[in-house]
Amino acid sequence: MSEPPGAAVSLAEAPPAASPPKSLTAQRVQPLRRPGRWIVTAVVLVLVAQILHGLATNPFYQWARFRYWFLRPTILDGLVVTLEVAALSAVLGLLGGILLALGRLSGSPVLRAVSWTYTWLFRSVPLIVVLIFLYNFSALYKTLSLGIPFGPAFVSFDESKLATDMTVAVIGLGLNEAAYAAEVVRGGILSVDQGQHEAAAALGLPRGYQFTRIVFPQALRSITPNYVNQLIGLVKSTSLVFYVSLLDLFGSVQTMGSTYPGDIVPLLLVATVWYLILTSVVSVVQFYVERYFARGATRSLPPTPLQKARAGLADFRARLRREAAV
Template identity: 65%
Template sequence: MSSPPVTRLETSSSGPPVDEARLREFAARRVLPLRRPGRWIAAAVVLVLLAQLVHALVTNPVFQWNVFGYWFFRPVILDGLVLTLELTGLAAVFGLVGGIVLALMRLSRNPLLQAVSWAYVWIFRSIPLIVLLLFLANVTALYSTLSLGIPFGPSFLQFSATDLLSFFVVAVLGLSLNEAAYAAEIVRSGVLSVDQGQLEAAAALGLPRWRQYRRIILPQATRAIVPAYANQLIGLLKGTSVVYITSLLELFGVVETQASTNSGQIIPLLLVGTVWYVILTSVLSVVQYYVERYFSRGALRTVPPTPVQRFRRRLRSLGVAR
């Protein structure tokens, strides 16, 4: 009894024949993913470490979670929190405006403006923030009165430096001066990231230089500026913790004062400040994500989905939601 004929497919004039039955057999086989035991071992180790961390936080009596809950929403803590937000908001606005001006001066063709901008950035990036705040807090020793008038001529209005430079003004001024130096470099790097052809095309159209920056350069540079400045803004939020040396009690100043007057509660009070800083930076990170997503519309073909959209898509794939 002869065997049934085997159907063969010719792949090419020079290649070997292909058995159609073997092709169907290979197609029917189940493809198994490559096993990676190292990943599971690493995940198990991380889970054990996280479990130990949670166990230590919950069971260690030194953390005093009841004291933490007592202080977390106390009015004195919330007042310091509000002051921290005020300092961060004002310094961020003034620092960004000053940074834009300094960056445009640095990019100017005027050598004097370039030199002044470079010297400002060099000086204020070299001086530690805590030293700058201490110097401004004691500036009244140098100038007891401040005046407005004609340069090198008579003055029309005079102010007492002590009344004008309050602790709050000194903190905002010091943070803004420091922030402007870093914001200037962020804005300048964003402007330099714009393709040179865009600048040449804008100049060829005969647009004034200020309009080139406002309508063409800055909108494109914003995509590079936003991530870096958002990171700088988070640093500014945490940097407000040093203004307590000027006797201004923001969030960290309040925590430090209460910890010094309530012995035995240092750890829970430090946790209060830590958790509030984590919450604030998390909110800023969420805002940063959506701002970056908004400005990426002109650079990406498809805007990436938000975490909420990805979560809903995952639920739809599992059949939980429509």
């Protein structure tokens, strides 16, 4: 049977068959271009390079004298005093802050009023004033006693024998730190969902057990970052104990700077680097403490710096393999 004219199409005139599409794995994804980010990055790198170049080449910093003073026994002795004062004040401040926070949340109007007044007073008075006042406390009260108010005293002791320079520094910093820690702890307790309090009360658990085993562990997730921020401020605030005749790190630097006036700048750099090291250690501890208390609150724990480094290295190797395959 003959076909109508024009119906037959020769093979030469037939359209070419469409080539099959590449698989998604074979296609190369083009990253989104961000020229603004690259420009800002380049500017920041140039500024950082200029700062580092200035630090390395400016003779004013006297890096040779910096290396000489960095591990001198005088500096290390002051560093030990700084660590002792910071550690003892942190413990005293945290314990006092917990008690003050519980007083603020108490049903007793007397406890609420006393806790609020304490927090208001020590947050209003500068720390240096508190330290100087305590340092001269013996001028106001030469003897301290325990007994009945307006009645006989059972125990009396000389205040000047107890108030050593270390004691004055720890008590002054601890009292000041407690006022700030109280608000941090109170905010952390208030951040716990009210349903947790109601569920614990419905189980008939004692109030102390509710707080220590249910409420406070959950509040620590909010307390930890804020209190560590306060702790870093406390480490730097220890430099003020020099004014109550305690030779901490900053006090040792000041003393050596008076003896060697030509080394003031490298000595200040020594103090700066040591404070940077101390605050960095506190920040690392903060990361692992937050990671510990994040268990059960997040689907996966945040990776540690070592885990991030391993993941970055593995991603870099995989990228190199993909580039080689292409």
